[in-house]
């Protein structure tokens with residue numbers, strides 16, 4: 001049976017670990033050729049080798065999503081190696097807990113650079129390649145934090161809200177090029193990003209707001225991202241796919 005992404009080529013940012021790594025594995029299992037981009041070079045190479053050892057097509061590129069030249073190189077390498085680009089997952093992100101007053105200018109600018117500027121740059125350089133391929137699918141990883149407030153993580157919330165609306169306007173802009181652009185909004189997911197914080201008072205309060213009563217897994221999110229990447233979602237663009245155990249439902 002053909003995979004759900006048979007013949008497609010995907011670039012995933014922040015794919016050395018966590019949700020991005022799991023998405024890389026799932027995409028390769030479903031027949032895609034996958035380019036994993038991250039600043040974690042060693043872990044990223046290992047993740048690509050693991051996919052290859054299981055018979056998948058994958059490679060690693062060093063990608064700092066805040067750097068324009070890195071995005072240009074990552075897209076060029078993808079097209080040179082696998083012939084085209086069909087799918088971009090803007091997944092790289094950083095988290096912090098500071099509220100409005102505790103946030104320094106340095107922290108604010110860093111979070112904006114990675115979580116927000118990084119998503120814009122990814123789209124900017126992926127779109128021309130997708131146009132050449134006759135269309136594509138971009139999935140921008142936002143968060144429940146892009147929909148509701150929690151009283152902490154001010155810059156993080158600001159960036160995830162920005163990704164939500166940037167996704168919608170880009171979806172309208174590029175529909176004519178047959179490029180679909182959707183956002184994904186995970187609840188709390190058990191990855192390195194939040195693992196050390198899971199027992200904290202703030203996180204426990206947020207988790208208590210997840211009616212399904214558990215932390216999400218990277219697989220929970222990856223299956224939603226797979227759907228948006230595949231042609232199964234061909235009538236979906238500018239939409240928000242919420243995968244959050246009910247966190248934002250109340």
Ligand code: NAD
Nearest residue numbers: 014017018019039064065091092093143186188189191193
């Ligand atoms: P993670 O920390 O395990 O993975 C994030 C990845 O992004 C890491 O591999 C990291 O090296 C990479 N990264 C960081 N800065 C980068 C940069 N400048 N350039 C390239 N790569 C960079 O966390 P995760 O949970 O897998 O996060 C994936 C996405 O999901 C993020 O956008 C995050 O904001 C979002 N998200 C996470 C949660 C959660 O609870 N874990 C909830 C909602 C949304």
